[in-house]
Amino acid sequence: MAQHNELGKTGEAIAADYLEEKGFDILERNWQYNHKELDLIGMHDDYLVVIEVKTRTSDGWENPKEAITNSKIRFIVEATEAYINETGIDNEVRFDVVTLIPNGEEWDIEHIEEAFHPGL
Known part of the structure; x- marks a missing residue:
């Protein structure tokens, strides 16, 4: 596995643990x-929460949260609709971002609740 893929998987695992500690x-x-x-x-506080995790080795080039482009947001919203259709979950949806930098x-972890809204 490429080093950037390993970093991403590590970041996702750390983010999941972090969120579970916060009650997710x-x-x-x-x-x-x-x-x-x-x-x-x-799920958190009766919300279905879709979390985009961005892990970087440093914030020298691009802050991780800046990597979430409008096209990425459109994909996340489309995929979320597919997930809801597949699972039948009927809770209100929130889109969060967790950024991680070693x-x-x-790890420096930032959790941004309601990081974006569909259609914005």
Whole structure:
């Protein structure tokens, strides 16, 4: 596996653990749709929460949250609709972003609730 893929998988695992500690119930990891995936899907406070995880080695080039483009948002919303249709979950939906940057042996983690809204 390429080093950037390993970093991404590590970041997703750390993000899932972090969210579970905050009371999230993680329903899915790496849910596949049209050859792409939703990183994490969970439930929290009666919301279905779709979480995009962005992991970088540093914020020197691009802050991880800046990597979520309008086309990425459109894909996330489309895939979320497919997930809802497949599962029949009828909760209100929220889109969060978790960014991770390693800082020595620790990780700098930022959890952005309601990071974006469909159609914006």
